Each structure stands twice: as C-alpha cells, then as structure tokens.
Amino acid sequence: MKQEIKTTYSRAEVIRLLGLGVPGMILGSSLLSSCTKYPLPDSKFSGSVGIIGGGIAGLYAGYLLQLQGIPYRIYEASDRLGGRIFSEDGILDHSVEWGASIIEGENHALFNLMTSNGAQWIDSPIQDYAFVEGYWLSEEIMKDQLSMKKLDEVILGLRDYHGADMNANLYASNQGVPASTLPVWNARLGIRNGATTDIMGILGITSKIQNASSGTTQRQLRNGSLSSVILSSFQDLSIQYQTPITTVDYSNSQVVLTDSTGNFYNHDKVIVAAPISILKSQINFNPALPSNVSSAINGISMRPGMQVLLEFNQRFWETDARRLQMDGLCPNFEVIGSGGRSVVNHSLMANLYGTAFENAQAGPTPVVAALLQQLDNHFGNSIASNNLVQSKVHDWSQDQWIQGIQSYSPVGASTLRYAFVPSIEHKISWAGEATHTEGHHGTIHGAMETAARAVQQIMTEV
Ligand SMILES: Cc1cc2nc3c(=O)[nH]c(=O)nc-3n(C[C@H](O)[C@H](O)[C@H](O)COP(=O)(O)OP(=O)(O)OC[C@H]3O[C@@H](n4cnc5c(N)ncnc54)[C@H](O)[C@@H]3O)c2cc1C
Known part of the structure; x- marks a missing residue:
C-alpha cells in the first residue's frame, strides 16, 4: 500500500512540529516518565562534591547527590537561589517572571517536578499575533498570508x-524569506533562544530543532510562580550564599575552590554550574583548561539583555494574544497575563535581547519611551503612551553573576558544547544550560539534564 506523505502543513502544524510556540494544553494529569537518560548507579564514591552556582542546574545536582547520601555543598555567589528563574510578587495581580516562564515539552524531570508540585497550567489555546505588511495577523489569517506561508515553509x-x-x-534571505516577515523570524528563532537572529548561526538553531527530545508543547503556569513551584523543592539543600568562587585549583588530588574573599574549600570533585558568561572571565582554573573546553567557553555566546514590564490601564491587543511580534526596537512582546493568569490582562513584557538590547541602550530615547512609541506606531492613536500605568525594568546585564539571557551558538560554534561532556581528570564536571549537547540548551529542563549527567559522571568515575 502506498504510504501517504503529508507535504503541506497549516501554520499551527508548523509551529507545533518545530516546538515554536504552541501554548500549553493539559494533556492529562498522568505523571510522565522521569529523565531516564542518566540513571544513577550504586555509587562507590564516598568523597565530597563542591557545586559552583545555585541556579537550577546546581540545585538539581545537589538534590540528586543528597538523594544518594553523598556530601556536597552548593556555593552561590548571590543571596538568592534560582539564577535565571526569578519570580516577583506584588507588582501585578499575578507573579511576574523576569527570567524563564515557559516549560517546553514534558519528557523530562522538570515536568514531573512541576506536576508533582501541583502546577496548574494555562489550558486555553492562545495565539501569536504578528504585524506584517501593515496589518495585525492572527494565526488563522497567517496561514493564508503569502509572506507568512513562505516563512513557515522555511522554518519547517x-x-x-x-x-x-x-x-x-543571511540564511533566511537566501531561502527567500520576505523582508516583511524577518521580524517574525527574529522573534521566533532569535528572541526565543535568548538573542537575535542577526548574530546567530543557522546550525545553532537547527541543532536545537533537530535534536530536542523534550516534546513541543509550551506550558505556562496559570497560578503561582516558577520560583515557588520549582525552588520550594530545593529548600533543604546545603547552600552557602554570597560565596562567589573565583578560582578552581585542580592541580592536586583534591580540588580547592577559592572565593572572592580568599576563603578555601576542599572537595574531591566539583561541578561547575555557573553561566557561560561568567566562565568567560570571572573564574580561573589551575591548571589551565584543555584547549577544546576553553574554545567552547570563548566560542559559545551569551549576550546581555533586559525585560521591560509595561502595565496599561486597558488592553489594546486581542484577548487571546500570547505574543505580539513586530518590526522596530523590540521584536517580541509577551502578553504576560493571558490565559486567565491575570484578571485584567493589561500588561506586556518586552524582550530586549541580543542586538535589540544593544539598540535600546544606544538609542537617543529612554527605553520605556521608545517601547511605547513602537507600540503606538503599531496600534495607533498613542494608545500605549496614553494608557501606561507603570513600567519596571529587569536588566540581566546588571546581574553581576549572570550577565545575560541564554547561551546561543554564533556561526561556527554549533558543535563546541560537546567539550563539556567529559569530566576533566575525573575531578571537574560541567553543568548548566550552556553545556547541554542534545538540543535543550537555553532551557530549564536542559540545565537539569546536565546536572543529572554531572552527578552520574561523579558516581561512575570512581
Ligand atoms: C529572560 C529569560 C527568559 C527565559 N525564558 C525561558 C523559558 O521560557 N523557558 C526555559 O526553559 N528557559 C528560559 N530561560 C533560560 C533558563 O532560565 C535557563 O536556561 C536556566 O534557568 C539556566 O539555569 P542554570 O542553572 O544553567 O544557570 P543560572 O540560572 O544562570 O544559574 C547560575 C547560578 O550561578 C551563580 N554564579 C555565577 N557565578 C558564580 C560564581 N563564580 N560562584 C558561585 N556562584 C556563581 C549565579 O548567581 C546563578 O545563581 C530564560 C532565561 C532568561 C534570562
């Protein structure tokens, strides 16, 4: 029997196939399988482990070690846990996520952790809207619009x-993506990956699309915050705050960590779970790292960026909009109160990453005024400027121990992450989103998977 191969896809199907923005829908309350990629053996390892960084990677590594009864200590530079997971209450009628907000897929330990902590998801299908050739297009209209059809075909x-x-x-232009849809290309493939497409390599993008195995749904919490749901699981860990590690000396049998005030900490093994931006200049290694590892640290990028919250006294976008994508300063605004998260749904979060961030910094107009101007230009009647209630900026470049959004691969850097897979002399293991090699870098669940890899390594390489 001849097999029928589907060659045309609706826009919604394209998005779903590539995991580019389908809103989370409840699949049922069944707890899907845990991450089985890195099963933990019965360990013979009896030494202690130092973990650098109290983001989700460092915390999950500590959690797994604690389960195994292995002594460890997490050294966190700041006075806060969670790193790029950072929720704040008291600004709007719901928690504001300054960092990660979306759970991608469900084939991972993060999804299980969330569901077992009673996470309640937004369950209504919510749409992206894009401003193309002078009009706001809903997903329904996009699938029949010529330029958007071409964009979808190239993305697929x-x-x-x-x-x-x-x-x-350049790849997009070579493939015939019309200039009118380049801002949408940038919003979906650039901003979504923590940068802008003008500074990203196409193979860095395809490596995510082709290798990711987490699933393609995107879930957002309907109630509560990521900090409270995720981080509450890690409260009982052994953590030393305000301890920025500046030197990792692995020249002897034990690894010696030195903090910024000169204190020493000895461990048998160390997991480095600091962001790649910090590894580039703020942590020294003795002896120097192998050349492939230092090439990876130098070659993988993580650019500064900021989130700008804009609350209005009325909503001037469609009720079901989830993201607003447009040309101009900021390619992507998240509708952060959509799907019932807010009673009023009056707020947007501007994602200024990559060169969008740099343009905002360099421009003559202060960033909030420039964003209002951009929205006015697309919605008309000075509606954004006339209805602003409050604005608040979270500039990740000012966070001394993070300094950026997500790691991404510039041209030529798409395979560098593999340098982080083996340990160094069975003493230093790598964790953190930037060290993921199978398409989940730049995500929470990816960071957790690298932690599981590091812990497995520690327990098997005795
Ligand atoms: C604005 C934004 C939006 C995002 N959106 C999403 C999303 O929707 N979905 C998603 O899955 N992911 C998203 N991400 C990415 C996600 O947040 C990260 O991939 C993940 O949280 C990274 O975890 P990590 O543990 O690797 O690093 P981090 O969270 O950066 O943690 C590293 C920790 O190390 C500490 N540290 C740094 N230097 C030192 C030192 N020298 N000594 C001791 N401690 C140190 C830092 O203070 C920090 O606590 C987003 C990120 C940002 C910034």
Whole structure:
C-alpha cells in the first residue's frame, strides 16, 4: 500500500512540529516518565562534591547527590537561589517572571517536578499575533498570508538542513524569506533562544530543532510562580550564599575552590554550574583548561539583555494574544497575563535581547519611551503612551553573576558544547544550560539534564 506523505502543513502544524510556540494544553494529569537518560548507579564514591552556582542546574545536582547520601555543598555567589528563574510578587495581580516562564515539552524531570508540585497550567489555546505588511495577523489569517506561508515553509525546512553554517538572517534571505516577515523570524528563532537572529548561526538553531527530545508543547503556569513551584523543592539543600568562587585549583588530588574573599574549600570533585558568561572571565582554573573546553567557553555566546514590564490601564491587543511580534526596537512582546493568569490582562513584557538590547541602550530615547512609541506606531492613536500605568525594568546585564539571557551558538560554534561532556581528570564536571549537547540548551529542563549527567559522571568515575 502506498504510504501517504503529508507535504503541506497549516501554520499551527508548523509551529507545533518545530516546538515554536504552541501554548500549553493539559494533556492529562498522568505523571510522565522521569529523565531516564542518566540513571544513577550504586555509587562507590564516598568523597565530597563542591557545586559552583545555585541556579537550577546546581540545585538539581545537589538534590540528586543528597538523594544518594553523598556530601556536597552548593556555593552561590548571590543571596538568592534560582539564577535565571526569578519570580516577583506584588507588582501585578499575578507573579511576574523576569527570567524563564515557559516549560517546553514534558519528557523530562522538570515536568514531573512541576506536576508533582501541583502546577496548574494555562489550558486555553492562545495565539501569536504578528504585524506584517501593515496589518495585525492572527494565526488563522497567517496561514493564508503569502509572506507568512513562505516563512513557515522555511522554518519547517530547518528540520532537514545540514548544510553550511552561516548567519541566520543571511540564511533566511537566501531561502527567500520576505523582508516583511524577518521580524517574525527574529522573534521566533532569535528572541526565543535568548538573542537575535542577526548574530546567530543557522546550525545553532537547527541543532536545537533537530535534536530536542523534550516534546513541543509550551506550558505556562496559570497560578503561582516558577520560583515557588520549582525552588520550594530545593529548600533543604546545603547552600552557602554570597560565596562567589573565583578560582578552581585542580592541580592536586583534591580540588580547592577559592572565593572572592580568599576563603578555601576542599572537595574531591566539583561541578561547575555557573553561566557561560561568567566562565568567560570571572573564574580561573589551575591548571589551565584543555584547549577544546576553553574554545567552547570563548566560542559559545551569551549576550546581555533586559525585560521591560509595561502595565496599561486597558488592553489594546486581542484577548487571546500570547505574543505580539513586530518590526522596530523590540521584536517580541509577551502578553504576560493571558490565559486567565491575570484578571485584567493589561500588561506586556518586552524582550530586549541580543542586538535589540544593544539598540535600546544606544538609542537617543529612554527605553520605556521608545517601547511605547513602537507600540503606538503599531496600534495607533498613542494608545500605549496614553494608557501606561507603570513600567519596571529587569536588566540581566546588571546581574553581576549572570550577565545575560541564554547561551546561543554564533556561526561556527554549533558543535563546541560537546567539550563539556567529559569530566576533566575525573575531578571537574560541567553543568548548566550552556553545556547541554542534545538540543535543550537555553532551557530549564536542559540545565537539569546536565546536572543529572554531572552527578552520574561523579558516581561512575570512581
Ligand atoms: C529572560 C529569560 C527568559 C527565559 N525564558 C525561558 C523559558 O521560557 N523557558 C526555559 O526553559 N528557559 C528560559 N530561560 C533560560 C533558563 O532560565 C535557563 O536556561 C536556566 O534557568 C539556566 O539555569 P542554570 O542553572 O544553567 O544557570 P543560572 O540560572 O544562570 O544559574 C547560575 C547560578 O550561578 C551563580 N554564579 C555565577 N557565578 C558564580 C560564581 N563564580 N560562584 C558561585 N556562584 C556563581 C549565579 O548567581 C546563578 O545563581 C530564560 C532565561 C532568561 C534570562
């Protein structure tokens, strides 16, 4: 019997196939399988482990070690847990997520952790809206709009692209993506990955699309915050706050960590779970790291960026909108109160990452005024400027121990992450989102998977 191969896809199908923005829908309350990629053996290891960084990777590593009864200590530079998971209450009628807000897929330990902590998801299908050729297009209209159809076709083709690496915008132009949809390309493939497509390599993008195994749904909490749901699981860990590690000396049988005030901490093994931005300049290693590891640290990028919250006294976008994508200073605004998260749904979060952040910093107009101007230009009647209630900025570049959004691969850097897979001399293991090699870098669940990898390594390499 001849097998029928589907060659045309609706826009919603394209998005779903590539995991580019389908809102989370409840799949049922069944607890899906835990991460079985890194099963833990019965350990013979009896030494102690130092963990650098109290983001989700460091915390999950500590949690797994604690379960195994292995002594460990997490050294966190700041006075706060969670790193790039950072929720704040008391600003709006719901928690504000300054960092991660979306759980991608469900084939991972994070999903299980969330569901077992009673996470309640937004369950209504919510749409992206894009401003293309002078009009706001809903997903329904996009699938019949010529330029958007071409964009979808090129994005879908990324599943099969194995050619040369090149600048992602150049690739789009070569493939015939119309200039009118480049801002949407940038919002979906750039901003979503913590940067902008003008500075990203196409193979860095395709490596995520082709390798990710987490699933393609995107879930957001309807109630509560990521900090409270995730971090509450890690409260009983052994953590030393305000301890920035500046030197890792692995020249002897024990690893010696030195903090910024000169205190020493000895451990048998160490998990480094600091962001790649920090590894570039703020932590020294003795002896120097192998050249492939230092090439990875230097070659993988993580750019500064900021989130700008804008609360209005009325909503001027469609009720079901989840993201507003448009040309101008900021390619992507999240509708952060959508799907019932807010009673009023009057607030947007501008994602200024990559060169969008740099343009905002360099521009003559202060950032909030510039964003209002951009919204006025697209919605008309000075509606944004006239209805602003409050604005608040979270500038991740000012966070001394993070300094950026998500790691991404510039041209030529798409395979560098593999340098983080083996340990160094069975003493130093790597964790953190930037060290994920199978398509989950730049995510919470990816960071957790690298922690599981590091712990497995510690327990098997005795
Ligand atoms: C604005 C934004 C939006 C995002 N959106 C999403 C999303 O929707 N979905 C998603 O899955 N992911 C998203 N991410 C990415 C996600 O937040 C990260 O991939 C993940 O949280 C990274 O965890 P980590 O443990 O690797 O690093 P981090 O969270 O950065 O933790 C590293 C920790 O190390 C500490 N540290 C640094 N240097 C030192 C030192 N020298 N000594 C001791 N401690 C140190 C830091 O203070 C920090 O606590 C987003 C990120 C940002 C910033």
